[in-house]
Amino acid sequence: MKFNSIKNALLVSALLAGGTIVPAYAAAPSDTTVVLVHGAFADGSSWERVIPLLQAKGLKVVAVQNPLSSLADDVAATKRVIDAQTGKVVLVGHSWGGTVITEAGNDDKVKALVYVAAFAPNEGEATATQGKDYPVPPGIATLQADKAGYLSLPDASVAANFAQDVSAADARLIAATQGPINGKAFGETTTVAAWKNKPNYYIVAAKDRMIDPNLERAYAAKLHASTTTLATSHVPMVSQPKQVAEVILAAAAR
Numbered sequence: 001m002k003f004n005s006i007k008n009a010l011l012v013s014a015l016l017a018g019g020t021i022v023p024a025y026a027a028a029p030s031d032t033t034v035v036l037v038h039g040a041f042a043d044g045s046s047w048e049r050v051i052p053l054l055q056a057k058g059l060k061v062v063a064v065q066n067p068l069s070s071l072a073d074d075v076a077a078t079k080r081v082i083d084a085q086t087g088k089v090v091l092v093g094h095s096w097g098g099t100v101i102t103e104a105g106n107d108d109k110v111k112a113l114v115y116v117a118a119f120a121p122n123e124g125e126a127t128a129t130q131g132k133d134y135p136v137p138p139g140i141a142t143l144q145a146d147k148a149g150y151l152s153l154p155d156a157s158v159a160a161n162f163a164q165d166v167s168a169a170d171a172r173l174i175a176a177t178q179g180p181i182n183g184k185a186f187g188e189t190t191t192v193a194a195w196k197n198k199p200n201y202y203i204v205a206a207k208d209r210m211i212d213p214n215l216e217r218a219y220a221a222k223l224h225a226s227t228t229t230l231a232t233s234h235v236p237m238v239s240q241p242k243q244v245a246e247v248i249l250a251a252a253a254r
Contacts, residue, residue: 031087032111032252033060037078037104039095039118040068040181041153041162042174046094049241050248057249060085068150068181071099071127071188078104085109090251091194093118094237095211096181098219099127105194112251113198116244117205117234120219123193128186134212137161139234150180161209165233174235200225201251203236203244210234226250 034054036047044063054061064081066074078100082089088111093101098118105113119127131137139161143151153162158175166174202220206213206229220227228247230236237244 032090033062033085033087034090034092034248034252035078035081035085036061036063037074037091037093037097037100038064038066038179039093039097040151041158041178042094043177043179045177046174046235047237050237050245053241053245054248054252057252059249059252066097066100066179068096068179068185070182070185071103071190074100074185075104079107082107082109090114090248092116092248095119095234096127096185099190102194103190103192105198106192107194110194110198112201112254113195114201114203114248114251115195115219115223115225116203116237117208117211117216117232118202118219119211120195120202120223121190121193123190126187126189131212131215134215137208137210137212139210145183146180149183151183152178152180161234163233163235163238164209165207165239166235170238174238195223195225199251199254201247202227203247204229205232205234205236207231208234 038044038046044065047063051061062081064078066077089109090112091101091105091110092114094116095118098115098120101113102120119130139157142157145151155175159171163171163174200223202225204216230240230243232239
C-alpha cells in the first residue's frame with residue numbers, strides 16, 4: 001500500500017484517536033504478572049515510571065518489545081510473554097497496544113485487561129477504521145513514512161501532540177526511542193475480542209491529541225470497563241504514572 005493511501009485512510013478514519021473513578025485495591029496476589037504492551041511510536045521503555053511502582057507492591061512485571069511489523073507479529077510477541085508466565089496475567093495495552101491485547105488476551109491465564117488511552121476493536125475490525133466517526137486528532141496529520149512504509153512522528157509533533165504534558169527532556173527522549181510502525185498493521189483485522197470475556201479497565205486520556213478522547217470514552221462504555229479519566233496527553237503512564245499504576249493494581253487484586 002502506498003504511503004499516501006495509508007495516510008489518507010488514517011486521516012479519514014481518525015486512526016489514533018466524565019468524572020474520574022479511582023479504584024480501590026488490596027494487596028496484589030503474588031502469583032500475578034503484569035504484562036505491559038506498548039503502542040506505536042514507542043517501545044517498552046514507555047512504562048519505565050510505572051514498572052517500579054508495580055514491583056514495589058510485589059508484582060512481577062514484563063514489558064513486551066513489539067516489533068511493530070504487523071498485528072500478527074506483535075500478538076505473537078505478546079503471547080510468548082504470556083505463555084512464559086506460571087500464574088495469572090494482567091494484560092495492559094497502550095494505544096495500538098490495545099488492539100494487540102484485544103487479539104492476544106483470549107487466554108486462560110489472563111484475568112483482566114487494562115486499556116490505557118488505547119484502541120479496543122471488535123473482532124473483524126481494523127484499527128484504521130476505529131475513528132471514522134470522530135474528528136481527526138492533530139497528531140495524525142504529522143505522520144511521516146520511510147521507503148518501507150514505516151510510520152513515525154517528527155520530534156516536534158511528539159512534543160506537541162503525543163506527550164505535550166511532559167518535560168522537554170522527556171519529550172526528546174520519547175522522540176529518540178520511538179518505534180516506527182508498519183503502516184499496513186493498522187489495516188489488519190482482529191479475529192477475537194478478548195474484552196468480551198474478561199474484566200476490563202480503561203484509562204481515558206482527556207487531553208489526548210492522538211486518539212480522540214470521546215472515542216476512548218466510547219470504548220470504555222462498550223467494554224463496561226471500570227473507568228478512570230486523567231487530564232493527560234496520550235502518555236498518562238509517563239505524566240501520571242502513580243494513577244496508572246493504581247488502576248493496574250486494582251486489576252491485579254481481583
